[in-house]
Amino acid sequence: MKRLIALISALLLMMQPLMAESGRFAVSTNLLDYLRLGTLNVDASCGVSRHWSILVGARYNPFTFNEGNPQEQFQYRQRSFSAGARWWMWHCGSGWWLAGKARYQEYNTGGIAGSETEEGDRGGLGLYAGYTYMLSPHWNLELGVGMWGGRAWYRTYSCPVCGITVDSGAKWFARPDDVMMSFVYVF
Numbered sequence: 001m002k003r004l005i006a007l008i009s010a011l012l013l014m015m016q017p018l019m020a021e022s023g024r025f026a027v028s029t030n031l032l033d034y035l036r037l038g039t040l041n042v043d044a045s046c047g048v049s050r051h052w053s054i055l056v057g058a059r060y061n062p063f064t065f066n067e068g069n070p071q072e073q074f075q076y077r078q079r080s081f082s083a084g085a086r087w088w089m090w091h092c093g094s095g096w097w098l099a100g101k102a103r104y105q106e107y108n109t110g111g112i113a114g115s116e117t118e119e120g121d122r123g124g125l126g127l128y129a130g131y132t133y134m135l136s137p138h139w140n141l142e143l144g145v146g147m148w149g150g151r152a153w154y155r156t157y158s159c160p161v162c163g164i165t166v167d168s169g170a171k172w173f174a175r176p177d178d179v180m181m182s183f184v185y186v187f
Contacts, residue, residue, distance in 0.1 A: 024053070024092045028142060028184040037076040038063050043182070047092035055099070057082045064160075066111075073160040075112030080104065082126070093140060093186055098127040103148055103177075111160040119157075124150015126177050132184070140184035149174035 005171070024047030033041045043057035059080040066072040084101030088094070103126055110117025130144020156167040 003101050003119075017163055018152040025187045026093065026140070026184050027187075028140075030178065030182045032179050032181050033059065034136055037061060037065070037074075039076070039078065045086065050091050051088050053086045053088065055082075055084055055086055055101070057101075059105075062144040065141040070159060070161045072111070075108060075117075075160065076112065077108040079106045084126075086128075093180045093184075094132055094134045097129070097132050099130075099146075101126045101128065103150075110157070116166065117157045117160045118154050120154030122150060122173065124148050124173070128178060128180075130180060138186050140186060142180055142182040144178065144180040144182075146157070146176070146180070147174065148177040172173045 011063060026045050028043045028045075030041050031041075033039045039059050039061040041057065041059045043055055045053045045055040047053045057080075058079060061076055061078050064073065064075040064077065066074065068171040080103060082101045082103040084099055085183030086097050086099040103122075103124060105122045106120075107122065108117065108119035110119075126146050128144055128146035133143075135141055135142045151170060152173050153170045154168065155165060158164045158166050
């Protein structure tokens with residue numbers, strides 16, 4: 001968690017010269033990510049021109065449920081970092097937008113739809129689209145969807161706690177990434 005905070009702080013410091021020029025800095029959290037078994041998340045963005053903004057984000061989920069009960073244990077643990085750019089049709093912070101991101105994720109998912117558990121690393125690119133509603137001068141509501149794809153290096157176990165390896169290797173993937181309903185604070 002300390003590394004996550006340090007990374008976000010470093011990225012925000014690097015964005016300070018751009019924030020001084022554009023004056024459009026925003027921080028948001030996706031409320032629907034919390035429904036994914038409590039995934040904590042934060043995104044920061046900075047307008048660099050009328051139609052473009054850059055963004056960084058992080059997700060973190062350390063939770064394991066029913067731990068100690070091998071037949072009922074499940075988790076959707078992850079650490080994920082992303083960086084990208086967003087193009088706004090009207091102007092930064094309002095209206096329709098399209099975005100692209102590079103993303104890295106460490107994950108451990110299992111016991112949800114079956115007893116198998118998969119853990120590993122994923123890296124890839126994502127495409128996103130959405131609409132941002134201006135609620136007030138400092139608050140926005142953002143709705144959007146996204147997909148990402150890339151390469152995963154994984155190991156599959158027969159259950160969340162047994163440690164019996166069923167499969168391992170590398171594979172290509174394409175999957176839905178985000179369904180967003182974010183509250184955004186604009187500085």
